[in-house]
Amino acid sequence: MKARYIRISSSSQSILRQYQKKTPDEMVYVDVISGAIPFNERPAAQELIKAIEDGIIDYLSCEAVDRLGRSAYDIQSTINYLNDKSVNLKIENLGVESFVKGKINSIFKMITDVLANVAQMEREASKERQAQGIAIAVAQGKFKGRLKGSSIPESVVLGTYKNVVKELKLGGNSLRKVAAICGVSLATVQKVKRILDGQIEAK
Structure with missing residues (x-):
């Protein structure tokens, strides 16, 4: 059976551009999550992986390619997994498939390896531009964010991220998985966990 994987980074983005190519015989899996989250830790991707494991x-x-991830290692690991499971992957904006007549397409691998590294470079460049922009804003006295050394009361943090608190107290999931479930960054989950751990130690 065929499937289509769609990823957008936030709910403010539209899936229409990716969804409009859907065919009637496809199952659709949609993740609203950062590309920095590993493929196998995303909720919809995990459902897709289960369907693959079940032979569906x-x-x-x-x-x-960047819908699969923003880390070259993660993208390549995901493609290797699909190859191992004999799942033919089509990257639509390239018009190429991972298998040709039942054999691994060497041209597909060459192209996707290059684009996986490009996706990672773009993410790193974006983070660098953001840091530079903040530095300029600070120098000009225009930065409105939280400056280093300032802090938010722990009660406010816990009140803001109640869903994270709930997931951490339930246990059983990695911090990355909690971040994916709650739609927050890994750093936020780590901060909430530090606060909760501190409360336990104080008792």
């Missing part, structure tokens, strides 16, 4: 899915379409 043997063909997967994805708009672009």
Whole structure:
């Protein structure tokens, strides 16, 4: 059976561009999550992986390589996993598939390896531009964010991220998984956990 994987980074973005190419015979899996989260830790991707493991899915379409991830290692690991499971992956903006006549397409691998590294470089460049922008804003006295050394009361943090607190107290999931479930950054989950651990130690 065929499937289509769609990822957007936030709910403010539209899935329409990726969804409009859907065909009637496809199952659709949609993640609203950062590309920095490993593929196998995303909620919809985990459902897709289960369907692959159950032998339901043997063909997967994805708009672009960076929908699979923003880390070269994660993208390549995901493609290798699909190859091992004999799932034919089509990257639509390239018009290429991972298998040709039942054999691994060497051209597909060469192209996706390059684009996986490009996706990672773009993410790192974006983070660098953001840091530079903040530094300039601070120098100009325009930065409105929280400056280093300032702090938010722990009660406010816990009250703001009640869903994170709930997931951490339930246990059983990695911090990355909690971040994916709650739609927050890993750093936020780590901060909430530090506060909760501190409360336990204080008792």
